[in-house]
Amino acid sequence: MRARRTSITSILITVISLAVAVVWIFPLYWAVNTSLTVDTKTVQVPPSWFPTPLIFDAYVYVIKNTMIIRWYFNTVIDSLAVTVAVLFLALMWSYALSQIKFRGSRFVFMAILAGLMIPWATNVVPLFMFMNQLRLVNSYWGVILPQLAAPPAVVTAVVYKRFFDQMPQELSDAAHMDGAGEMRILFRLFFPLNTGITWALAITMFVYVWNNFFWPFIVINSTPMMTIPIGITQVQSWYGIAYSRQMASAVLAALPTVILYLIFQRRVAEGVAITSGIR
């Protein structure tokens, strides 16, 4: 009796969850549907639930008539540069703080941790002035440099330190006895032994920079220097109101992170859990 009841509840939960998930994801389906429909048919009543016939005109139009390829390129440059630089800086910093005993290490750690209290958005006015003084507005450096100290960068350093703290003391002691220097231990021993966490942190950082809206929106106003999230907000004025093109540019903009997520699902989930402090 009891077993049957639980199986009925579990079937019910399965059905409800699936239904909710399908409804939840429906807007994404609808965007794809519209992007593949010929523009005159996107506003017809009743709307058609499937794109028949399949029309790729909107995608061709967006790729040919906007700078979206250039925006992809910009976003890749910015995201890769920030991710690689942050991982490198955080790796070195956290190794020293975790494995080398030196006076003031606790102060350095607490000072960096306290920086997480600063809401980054309230710093954009002085950051913009600073970039303006350095003549870096509308440049790659202007987008990249301030994000090296964005909250996820600080979190990356703190998480690395936590993972290095958990490494057994015997490991570095043995390496030291073999005559290995600190640099060698860091890059030949600690870094390879923590590739899992490095991947999770790298993907989290990369997606953050890729999707970041506020800072590139402030520091970039020339169309060829825009990142994808900023660029696609410009296209509306280029087409007038044309829903299929609007949705085609949205789908193209979403594609890289969606693909990244589908490939690295586990890592993304791991990254979220680790950087938010739950694990």
Place this chain on the structure above:
Amino acid sequence: MSSAVIDQAGEKVTALNLRRRPRKTPWATVLVLVLPFVVVYCIFLIYPTARVIMLSFTNADIAGRGHFIGTENYVHLAKDTLFWASLWHTVYFILLSVVPNTAVGLVFALMIVRLHRLRGLVMALMFLPYILPVSVVTDIWLWVLSAAYGIINFLFHLKVNWFQDPIWAMPSVAFVTIWWTVGFNILMFIAGLQAIPAEYYEAASLDGASRGFQVFRYFTWPLLWPVTSLVLVLQLILQWQIFNQVYLLTNGGPFNSTIVVLMHMYIQAFTRYRGGYASTISIALFVLILVTSILQLRLLRFRRGE
């Protein structure tokens, strides 16, 4: 010279005998490793924070040119009706988004952890919106909730202009925010639920807590509280800084009814070129975030200690 050799030899011997003897601090290595990050951090986080405080007492333009005017900006802020309106709109947005988003995340997480084969699929679908850029999310919802041709208005025979109706504009922005970010909350809650040892549930059923709700009320909910409070705090800090969705969905309209604090700051800085006054608004927001998150942490910790 000779003493250095003895030193080295001495250290080698002790390293073999007493493994935990602290090594001499290799200061050169420490500096090479620690300085790059610390320098970047000081230049791009500490320096702007210090400068925003100084700017808030000046009449600087957006290039930073101006002079000290004392507390004039703060006096102006206290009388700025648009600032107080934007503050209320932000609080309203927080009320509409933080607790509902947490509740929805918890309910979905409780359902998803009970799935077996479909767990991965359902989780992936619910999480997918979270990894989209905000402008993609707003583009999609501007179309789905379009007044004239939107599929939602068509399906439910409505004529609501969701993002330009004074009553619906902010709830619609909050709803889109929940749709976009609930995946994060679900993930957090699932991690929290999986950390609860199965023995607790066995003990619960032995104690006679057979009904699902009783188990939730007396076991799951208190054990999950640290996660719940973390989710609440993280969201509160984030939603104080609401700007992107509002800018892209309503642009502060209709009739300024959705202007939020950060948007007020943005307009003052980048369309009115008042760098000094915009900095004052930033400081106000900074203080609000700091005070409310400390208060919240205190309050939530108190609840936990009960």
